[in-house]
Amino acid sequence: ITEDSNRNEMVQHVYDITYGTVNKDVDTLVVIDDSIVRGTTLKESIVRMLARLEPKKIIIVSSAPQIRYPDCYGIDMSKLGDFIAFKAVIDLLKDRRREHCLQELLNKCKELQRSGLLHTENVVQQLYKMFTTEDISLKIAELITPKGLNFPVQVIFQTIESLHRACPTNTGDWYFTGNYPTPGGNKVVNKAFINYMEGKNVRGY
Incomplete structure (x- = not known):
């Protein structure tokens, strides 16, 4: 894990080796990533770089499910606005004219805070429940696709169920489920x- 500027430079060197290996407008290019957190490197570097190969389609496969929630146990991922999955939900709310739900949930959080009960439930889960996983994946694909691209970009995420089957003894899934x-x-x-x-662009803890 490194900062965006260093990641972008690193990616440009890594993907240079793919030139000449893709048949223009014929091959579908599949990219496997361990996880998609902010989506910045995908949009600003990886997809742009691979687009020069002019494939028929790019499919990005994440071996992790959608990262939706902050971490507070050692990994510095504490700002909701940084997560591409959260940005996708915000855009979906706007698309469907349901932005009022944000204010309603803010009011609920504020009430819990005033009552000293902010720790009793994960209110943000209610936002994600308004949409299917596929809805969010489609919006994420839209958000990471640079403007002017003339072929589709698809994003496929590991499911929670498959993750549990693959790692039956490792139950720490709160990044994805919000079940802290x-x-x-x-x-x-x-x-x-x-x-x-x-x-406020500050940590949640």
């Missing part, structure tokens, strides 16, 4: 949502 193992996780995600709604 401690009340502190709920407090962090709710605080992160409050910060997002209030335009």
Whole structure:
């Protein structure tokens, strides 16, 4: 994991080796990524670089499910607004004229905060429940596709069920499900949502 500027430079060198290996307008190019967190490197570097090969289609496969929720147990992923999955949900709400749901959930978080109960539930889960996983994946694909691309980009994520089958003894899935193992996780995600709604670019803890 490195900062965006270094990642972009690294990616440009890595994907140079693919020139001459793709049949223009014929081959579908499949890219496997371990996870998609912010989507910045995909949009600004990887997809742009691979687009020069002029494939028929690009499919990006994430071996991790959609990363939807902040972490508070050691990995610095605490700002909801950084997550491409959260951005996708915000766009879907706007597309369907349901932005009022954001204010309603903010009001709920504020009430929990005033009552000292911000740790009792993950309010942000209600946002994701408004859409299917496929809805969110389609919107993520749209968000990471650079303007002017004349072929489709598809994003496929690992499912939660398949993840559990692959790693039956590792149950830490809160990045994806929002089911935190401690009340502190709920407090962090709710605080992160409050910060997002209030335009505060700070950690949720």
